Amino acid sequence: MKAILPFKHEEDKNLLNKIHPLVRLILPFIWVIPFLILNDIYLVLTIILINIIFSIIFRLNLLKTIQKLKIIIPFIILITIFLPIYIGHTILLHINIGLRINVYLEGLNLALLLFFRVFGAALIFLTYFSSLTYSEFIEALTKIRIIPSFFVGSIIIMLHYIPILAQSNRKILNAQELRGKKITTYRQQLKTHAFIMGKNLISNMERSEKLYESLKMRGFSGKITIASKKLKIFDIIIISSFIIVLLILVYFIDLKLFYIEVIRLFLP
Numbered sequence: 013m014k015a016i017l018p019f020k021h022e023e024d025k026n027l028l029n030k031i032h033p034l035v036r037l038i039l040p041f042i043w044v045i046p047f048l049i050l051n052d053i054y055l056v057l058t059i060i061l062i063n064i065i066f067s068i069i070f071r072l073n074l075l076k077t078i079q080k081l082k083i084i085i086p087f088i089i090l091i092t093i094f095l096p097i098y099i100g101h102t103i104l105l106h107i108n109i110g111l112r113i114n115v116y117l118e119g120l121n122l123a124l125l126l127f128f129r130v131f132g133a134a135l136i137f138l139t140y141f142s143s144l145t146y147s148e149f150i151e152a153l154t155k156i157r158i159i160p161s162f163f164v165g166s167i168i169i170m171l172h173y174i175p176i177l178a179q180s181n182r183k184i185l186n187a188q189e190l191r192g193k194k195i196t197t198y199r200q201q202l203k204t205h206a207f208i209m210g211k212n213l214i215s216n217m218e219r220s221e222k223l224y225e226s227l228k229m230r231g232f233s234g235k236i237t238i239a240s241k242k243l244k245i246f247d248i249i250i251i252s253s254f255i256i257v258l259l260i261l262v263y264f265i266d267l268k269l270f271y272i273e274v275i276r277l278f279l280p
Contacts, residue, residue, distance in 0.1 A: 018080065018141040019149060026143060027070045032247040033148035034155045040140040042254050044133045046262060053125045054267035060132045062257075067139055077138045081131065088130045095123040146171070151241075181208050 020026075028036060043063065047056045067074040096104075100116025107113040141149070150168060185204065261267065 018138050019144055019146045020142055021145065024145075026072060028072070028143040030246070031250055032241055032243050033144055033152040034243065035247045035250055036140050036143055037149070037152040037156075038251065039254060040136045042251070042258060043136050046258060047132065048129060050262065051125065052267070053121070053128060054271055055261060056125065056128045056132050057271075058261055058267055059258075060128065060135065063136050063139055070143075072139060072143060074139070077135065077142055080138055081134055084134055085131070088127055091130075092123040092127045095126070096120040184208050 043059050047059055064074065066072075067077070096115045096119035097113060098116075098119060099122055100118030100120075102117040104115045104117045104120060107115065144152070153167065185208070188204075
């Protein structure tokens with residue numbers, strides 16, 4: 013599978029290979045859903061730290077995962093940067109740039125919570141998905157009975173075309189650079205990628221229709237059949253352990269007090 017997708021190569025091995033692919037697909041949802049529901053920034057930070065430690069213990073490529081997040085960080089900042097200016101009533105500080113701007117404490121807290129929610133969710137999903145191969149990901153999807161087979165088939169076709177589109181984009185950009193076009197700013201790069209992607213999507217619609225017709229002629233009905241592994245007791249223990257740890261964090265530990273005590277411990 014191409015590096016553009018968040019899956020590892022089939023020959024790569026790590027300690028998570030012993031865990032069933034379905035369990036590895038479910039685990040990020042177990043972590044992410046609670047901190048998206050609960051307005052507790054300390055819970056978000058704690059889960060992010062636990063997953064970073066988890067990545068180190070299981071020898072996952074954390075740096076590579078963080079590098080992939082560089083693409084979405086500007087968008088996260090864009091949707092959070094204006095919240096401290098418009099939301100709240102407790103003024104934290106004033107900024108004078110010819111125009112008086114108030115920065116509100118409540119808006120800043122909300123912006124930090126939203127930033128770490130989106131960043132943490134992306135980091136956790138990428139971390140666990142990068143421990144899956146493409147075939148393991150498809151196997152996990154087919155194991156979930158609630159997902160319609162035609163939807164799984166659509167996902168497979170979509171994932172098949174992502175590397176193709178990315179490679180096509182790169183070829184066009186290289187051709188433009190050879191003809192003397194210079195892209196100097198991040199904004200120009202985004203505009204160029206968006207324009208090329210739009211043209212490629214339109215030109216590849218015919219290709220996808222031909223692929224679908226070819227699959228239908230070979231008897232493809234939308235149902236994916238894979239000889240999947242069976243869930244073991246070890247897999248059930250892993251899921252149960254994660255749920256227990258999460259319940260302890262939510263109901264039995266005052267995380268705010270915990271962080272205050274840790275700060276006091278390290279500060280004179």
